Amino acid sequence: MTRLNMRTVVLSALIATGLYVGSGVTAPVQATTPEADEPIETTVQEEIDAAQAVGTVSDYSGDVSLAGGKQAGEGEDTPIDGNGKAARKSSIDIFPIQQNARFTDTFGASRGGGTRRHLGVDVMSKQMNETYAAVSGTIRKVKNEGVHEGKYASSFYLLLDGDDGRSYFYVHLNNDTPGRPKGCDGKGGMENALSPRLVEYYNQHKTLQGARVERGEHIGYVGSSGNASCGVDHIHLEIWPAHGWDAQKRALNPYPILKAAYDTHGAPYGNNGIGNNSPKPSEPSKPEAGNKPTAEKPAAEKPAAEKPSSNSPLEGAxxxxxxxxxxxxxxxxxxxxxxxxxxxxxxxxxxxxxxxxxxxxxxxxxxxxxxxxxxxxxxxxxxxxxxxxxxxxxxxxxxxxxxxxxxxxxxxxxxxxxxxxxxxxxxxxxxxxxxxxxxxxxxxxxxxxxxxxxxxxxxxxxxxxxxxxxxxxxxxxxxxxxxxxxxxxxxxxxxxxxxxxxxxxxxxxxxxxxxxxxxxxxxxxxxxxxxxxxxxxxxxxxxxxxxxxxxxxxxxxxxxxxxxxxxxxxxxxxxxxxxxxxxxxxxxxxxxxxxxxxxxxxxxxxxxxxxxxxxxxxxxxxxxxx
Known part of the structure; x- marks a missing residue:
């Protein structure tokens, strides 16, 4: 087994067990970059820290320098609670990641020796799981739109201007071939980063800027593009209080918003939300007390981590x-x-x-x-x-x-x-x-x-x-x-x-x-x-x-x-x-x-x-x- 493949296996195993979040694991793994032929020795925890700690919007890591600026999460409409966290009432009712998603409250966490703070929440999932529009809105930008499958792209992200006046920043969309048969090749293209409808829209309009998406609509796939480590598949989600790149400096804490959305409404298209014991929300029919919607019974079947193979011939249909x-x-x-x-x-x-x-x-x-x-x-x-x-x-x-x-x-x-x-x-x-x-x-x-x-x-x-x-x-x-x-x-x-x-x-x-x-x-x-x-x-x-x-x-x-x-x-x-x-x-x-x-x-x-x-x-x- 190659060093790169071993690295992917180790990271995937950690993700599956949930040990990747704040675990302090120091088992050596391999990280590679498109610019380097030789892998760089690092540790799992260093990989995770690196995936969350870069300080510019162009690197889209979700961190910005705090030197001379406001504390992360601070803004005109963002009250800070006693623990320094942004206290926000949930404004969405869609949990935006499919299947087996895990996340913790890392908003405002120190990065770069205290020079930066984390401005989002990392929702850990599996490569090629779907991600959904938290609200209806208009796409402001998609990084590397137009790069098709087979061509190299370092990263994909999507910035959505919501109809609620906020912006939703989806980072680390997939850029690799599904299943990564050759490791992190960066050649998945927009076809494996974005939903089929958005790919279709781009092919017709030659841009995704201005494209409308609806609440709950499939918009992309989970991955580890950009500065995320190969195999540490997740969506880094930020919620900004207004439209425009400047609003990132006043980012809201997504954690209470996401958790409230899941606790109240569930993950609409996946079988798990927070942790492995969450129910599978779908189209329920039996109400709870007070006629509140109920979640569908948990499915007995285990969903696939990636797009299922289409190599087997079609028989009987x-x-x-x-x-x-x-x-x-x-x-x-x-x-x-x-x-x-x-x-x-x-x-x-x-x-x-x-x-x-x-x-x-x-x-x-x-x-x-x-x-x-x-x-x-x-x-x-x-x-x-x-x-x-x-x-x-x-x-x-x-x-x-x-x-x-x-x-x-x-x-x-x-x-x-x-x-x-x-x-x-x-x-x-x-x-x-x-x-x-x-x-x-x-x-x-x-x-x-x-x-x-x-x-x-x-x-x-x-x-x-x-x-x-x-x-x-x-x-x-x-x-x-x-x-x-x-x-x-x-x-x-x-x-x-x-x-x-x-x-x-x-x-x-x-x-x-x-x-x-x-x-x-x-x-x-x-x-x-x-x-x-x-x-x-x-x-x-x-x-x-x-x-x-x-x-x-x-x-x-x-x-x-x-x-x-x-x-x-x-x-x-x-x-x-x-x-x-x-x-x-x-x-x-x-x-x-x-x-x-x-x-x-x-x-x-x-x-x-x-x-x-x-x-x-x-x-x-x-x-x-x-």
Missing amino acids: ERISSSERIGTAARLSASSFKTATTAVVVPADTYQGALLGAPLAAAHNGPVLLSETGRLSEATQKELKRLGVRNVYTVGTMPGASSGLTKAGFKVTTVDHKDPAVLANKVAELVAQSNEGKSELSAIENRHVILVSGDKNAWPDALAGSVLAATDKAPVLFTDRDTISDQTLETIKDLNPSHISVIGGTARVSDKVFKKLQSQFMLVDRLSGPGRVETALAVSSYMVSKNPSITNRVFVATSSNYPDALAAGPALAAQGGVLVLANPSGSNSAVREWISSQNGVDNLYVIGGTSVMPNATVNAIAKSAR
């Missing part, structure tokens, strides 16, 4: 994918529709438009396609032309795409509103009209209504509900967790439904809202499970109960993110199929048991590429259908 979500939607359309006169085009960066548009597209026997909001995406235009589409509905705010559609000769009907609940009511009316060819909402033939949470993190329920909505051509409406608006109630009354299905557990739509619906309408049921995977299975089971032959075609999509399956609803409705969500790095016992219990699963399809749903994962699921 067919893959529908492209290099990005817009192309995948076009291929889903091509697999389901030979021709169509009408299609629905929605923004590619949110799920609400695709969910609302699914029954509208199905009512017109056409697809849902995705596009950038600022312009009409080429893959979408090509698919519209192939289908022979003449009429296009756009659902959501996408002025550039709508203009492009008009210029391309399509008749465009724009449906938009800044309030998603109001937008849903408007689309519901169009679905009713399309189903009957009449303007009266009460004339809808299939009087089934789907109700889901309008929260941006409720996308797993939305994916499952979109297939049911498209299959039944049932309008979709949004509600808050604890309150359903009078306007939405009036829309439901106008629709005169014979059946209302609430998708998701009480953490998304409370018993209070559910009982209010029951008091006013004849048949109201809830389709949910203890987590996002089980909720999707509950929806599929309901669909099978109505049409057992529908299991002839089962489609599998990742439970980790929504982009690939955004357009699945009308496509699956056209083919006659059901959707299941699966953990890309887990055993998926619930999914396999469900599939094995069905009769006649003759065709299995996977939506998305191997990076989001590896062949090995799909092959294990496919065996259940044999």
